[in-house]
Amino acid sequence: MWLEPNETVVEKIQYLDENGKLTGESPDVKDEELINLYKWMIQARSFDQRALKLQRQGRIGTYAPMIGQEAAQIGSAFALEKQDWVYPSYREVGVSLVHGVPMENFFLYTMGHLKGTASESANVFPVQIIIGAQCLHAVGGAWAGKYNKENSVSVAYIGDGGTSEGDFHEALNFAGVYKLPVVFFVQNNQWAISVPISKQTGSASISQKAVAYGITGVQVDGNDALAVYSTMKQALERARQGKPVLVEAITYRQGPHTTADDPTKYRDSGELEKWLAMDPLKRMKAFLMEKEIWNEELEQKEYEWADKKVSEAFELAVNTPRSKVEEIFGLVYEQKTNQLTEQLNSIPTEGVLK
Amino acid sequence: MTTMTMIEAINFTLRKEMERDQRVICIGEDIGKNGGVFRATDGLQALFGEERVVDTPIAESAIIGASVGMASRGLRPVAEIQFFGFIYEAMDQMVAQAARLRFRSGGVLQAPMVVRAPFGGGVRTPELHSDSLEGLFLHSPGMKVVMPSNAYDAKGLLTAAIRDNDPVLFLEPMKLYRAFKQEVPEEDYVIEIGKARVLKQGEELTIITWGPSVPLVSKVVEQWEKQTNTTVEIIDVRTISPIDEETILTSVQKTGRAIIVHEAVKTGGPGAEISALINEKALFHLTAPIIRITGFDTPYPVPSVEDEWLPNANRIIQGMKEVFSH
Ligand SMILES: Cc1ncc(C[n+]2csc(CCOP(=O)(O)OP(=O)(O)O)c2C)c(N)n1
Numbered sequence: 001m002w003l004e005p006n007e008t009v010v011e012k013i014q015y016l017d018e019n020g021k022l023t024g025e026s027p028d029v030k031d032e033e034l035i036n037l038y039k040w041m042i043q044a045r046s047f048d049q050r051a052l053k054l055q056r057q058g059r060i061g062t063y064a065p066m067i068g069q070e071a072a073q074i075g076s077a078f079a080l081e082k083q084d085w086v087y088p089s090y091r092e093v094g095v096s097l098v099h100g101v102p103m104e105n106f107f108l109y110t111m112g113h114l115k116g117t118a119s120e121s122a123n124v125f126p127v128q129i130i131i132g133a134q135c136l137h138a139v140g141g142a143w144a145g146k147y148n149k150e151n152s153v154s155v156a157y158i159g160d161g162g163t164s165e166g167d168f169h170e171a172l173n174f175a176g177v178y179k180l181p182v183v184f185f186v187q188n189n190q191w192a193i194s195v196p197i198s199k200q201t202g203s204a205s206i207s208q209k210a211v212a213y214g215i216t217g218v219q220v221d222g223n224d225a226l227a228v229y230s231t232m233k234q235a236l237e238r239a240r241q242g243k244p245v246l247v248e249a250i251t252y253r254q255g256p257h258t259t260a261d262d263p264t265k266y267r268d269s270g271e272l273e274k275w276l277a278m279d280p281l282k283r284m285k286a287f288l289m290e291k292e293i294w295n296e297e298l299e300q301k302e303y304e305w306a307d308k309k310v311s312e313a314f315e316l317a318v319n320t321p322r323s324k325v326e327e328i329f330g331l332v333y334e335q336k337t338n339q340l341t342e343q344l345n346s347i348p349t350e351g352v353l354k
Numbered sequence: 355m356t357t358m359t360m361i362e363a364i365n366f367t368l369r370k371e372m373e374r375d376q377r378v379i380c381i382g383e384d385i386g387k388n389g390g391v392f393r394a395t396d397g398l399q400a401l402f403g404e405e406r407v408v409d410t411p412i413a414e415s416a417i418i419g420a421s422v423g424m425a426s427r428g429l430r431p432v433a434e435i436q437f438f439g440f441i442y443e444a445m446d447q448m449v450a451q452a453a454r455l456r457f458r459s460g461g462v463l464q465a466p467m468v469v470r471a472p473f474g475g476g477v478r479t480p481e482l483h484s485d486s487l488e489g490l491f492l493h494s495p496g497m498k499v500v501m502p503s504n505a506y507d508a509k510g511l512l513t514a515a516i517r518d519n520d521p522v523l524f525l526e527p528m529k530l531y532r533a534f535k536q537e538v539p540e541e542d543y544v545i546e547i548g549k550a551r552v553l554k555q556g557e558e559l560t561i562i563t564w565g566p567s568v569p570l571v572s573k574v575v576e577q578w579e580k581q582t583n584t585t586v587e588i589i590d591v592r593t594i595s596p597i598d599e600e601t602i603l604t605s606v607q608k609t610g611r612a613i614i615v616h617e618a619v620k621t622g623g624p625g626a627e628i629s630a631l632i633n634e635k636a637l638f639h640l641t642a643p644i645i646r647i648t649g650f651d652t653p654y655p656v657p658s659v660e661d662e663w664l665p666n667a668n669r670i671i672q673g674m675k676e677v678f679s680h
Contacts, residue, residue, distance in 0.1 A: 140423020170416035337596035
């Protein structure tokens with residue numbers, strides 16, 4: 001039998017249509033959870049908007065906005081248990097916040113502090129710059145979790161562009177061979193900097209790649225928070241039983257790749273408009289309003305509260321003493337080598353030119 | 355006390371450490387039933403099961419990357435790269451991931467893992483099987499680079515490497531795997547990583563070397579001393595990162611002459627670093643320029659010219675004559 005490309009038909013899971021109306025039966029999610037989910041989305045958007053502003057003011061460095069991807073990020077992270085581990089890329093601020101990383105860490109990171117995004121209080125790896133590398137860390141983490149009988153799932157977050165990297169494929173292959181408690185969560189936001197998904201892969205979907213590695217694949221409407229949450233819940237359940245899953249969330253990066261990027265150079269505005277109409281927050285809000293568990297007053301209050309939280313986090317970051325060059329020598333090895341000690345001691349304490 | 359070859363000592367150490375510590379697991383290609391292409395992991399899977407001695411798909415980046423994940427979550431992986439020349443496939447996971455995890459995480463996470471690999475020439479391998487690439491890692495902060503030259507050191511150093519909380523690259527000279535037997539205590543002992551060994555005292559010249567070149571240098575020096583009235587000090591550095599400056603400098607300050615012998619190519623190699631170190635800290639003790647006898651700046655050659663390419667007795671003696679001509 002000949003296998004032809006893209007014979008596998010993938011159907012996207014969706015609960016809310018573009019206007020936030022249920023397309024069929026609602027998954028069994030409590031009202032309180034739905035509200036919390038939406039509140040986190042507001043928090044993520046507030047952070048994002050402030051970070052952009054602060055970058056423009058020169059108060060923080062380069063930032064990779066997540067606007068448009070809140071349903072994918074919050075919906076998936078909201079499904080995690082505390083003992084689960086997250087292996088993020090550089091764009092997963094929303095995920096990390098939900099999973100317990102203090103918000104100020106992200107300001108500190110973008111302000112060039114050594115402390116970075118890892119924290120003792122949350123099972124979250126530091127943000128990954130090498131697109132794809134984190135997939136293997138999740139695989140190894142999942143192996144350790146299974147070995148230590150932790151009942152935890154390791155989740156690697158990666159973009160569509162990252163799925164072209166070898167590490168992604170080696171990770172899926174390992175996951176399939178060892179049946180590890182791992183989920184690969186791809187945010188297909190249509191673009192890898194300036195390169196569209198059509199130039200990233202010849203396959204019709206990313207989720208179908210799972211088949212080749214003997215693991216489960218699923219595609220979900222990544223702007224539908226309800227669908228992402230419910231799909232991720234099921235993915236985690238499967239992974240906990242040693243059935244790895246590849247999730248592809250179809251979403252859109254509304255902003256630039258980073259604050260150093262200008263998307264008008266490579267994409268037309270018609271595209272952006274189409275996706276703005278499917279904005280994840282708008283959809284979730286309409287759904288909650290329809291259910292009569294949300295209103296404009298609550299909405300306004302929540303934005304104010306979120307804004308205050310962002311301000312507090314920024315204050316904390318601003319008031320954190322700057323990293324000192326002395327500190328870097330202590331982070332290379334568990335104990336400083338003689339060479340590092342000598343180099344540390346060689347730093348001039350005052351200028352030599354008068 | 356019993357006698358062992360280097361490969362037996364490595365196998366014995368892996369077994370002992372796996373018995374001692376449940377967290378130690380071995381991971382690599384053909385290391386299970388087959389026991390590794392050089393038999394370093396022979397019999398371990400039968401003893402410890404497939405969960406602890408893992409035969410992986412052929413994917414070097416995944417072997418190292420998964421080890422980073424395991425190590426940061428409480429295991430102590432000992433990964434095998436079948437031949438060191440294949441390390442290029444995993445360079446990112448080695449130097450940008452394993453070596454930097456402590457730094458990147460602001461000290462929250464660490465990667466206590468060992469990457470073992472056979473390396474070095476003189477055994478007529480196919481292409482990319484004999485390359486000495488230790489210099490790449492000397493240049494990569496965060497990783498320790500250890501290269502034993504005998505069975506006794508291999509056991510003590512590998513034990514230390516497995517118990518170390520930093521990633522350690524453990525390079526095994528394949529020419530020496532079965533070259534000779536040596537007395538090796540079965541009891542637990544550790545050789546501190548970063549400490550060189552003065553293999554032989556001497557007064558007029560220091561030869562600094564490691565791994566596969568150590569027995570060669572010893573032999574050449576023995577002949578040299580019989581035919582001249584000069585004595586030569588030999589230092590087996592054992593670890594090039596971090597390097598034992600004190601032992602090297604003390605020796606060179608005494609002898610006033612230095613030769614560095616390694617199989618890695620010359621330009622930008624570890625010899626350049628050691629030479630710079632002597633220049634910075636012991637220049638005025640020198641009575642002759644420092645000489646490096648190394649692989650040439652070409653890809654590792656085909657077997658017909660391998661023996662001329664590698665540091666060999668003739669090239670070392672030529673270098674010794676030169677330092678003594680000043
Ligand atoms: C190994 C590697 N190559 C190239 C880059 C430069 N780079 C950073 S982000 C990016 C695009 C990634 O796109 P995608 O995976 O779709 O994620 P997104 O940025 O859309 O979230 C590239 C090429 C990198 N960081 N790492």
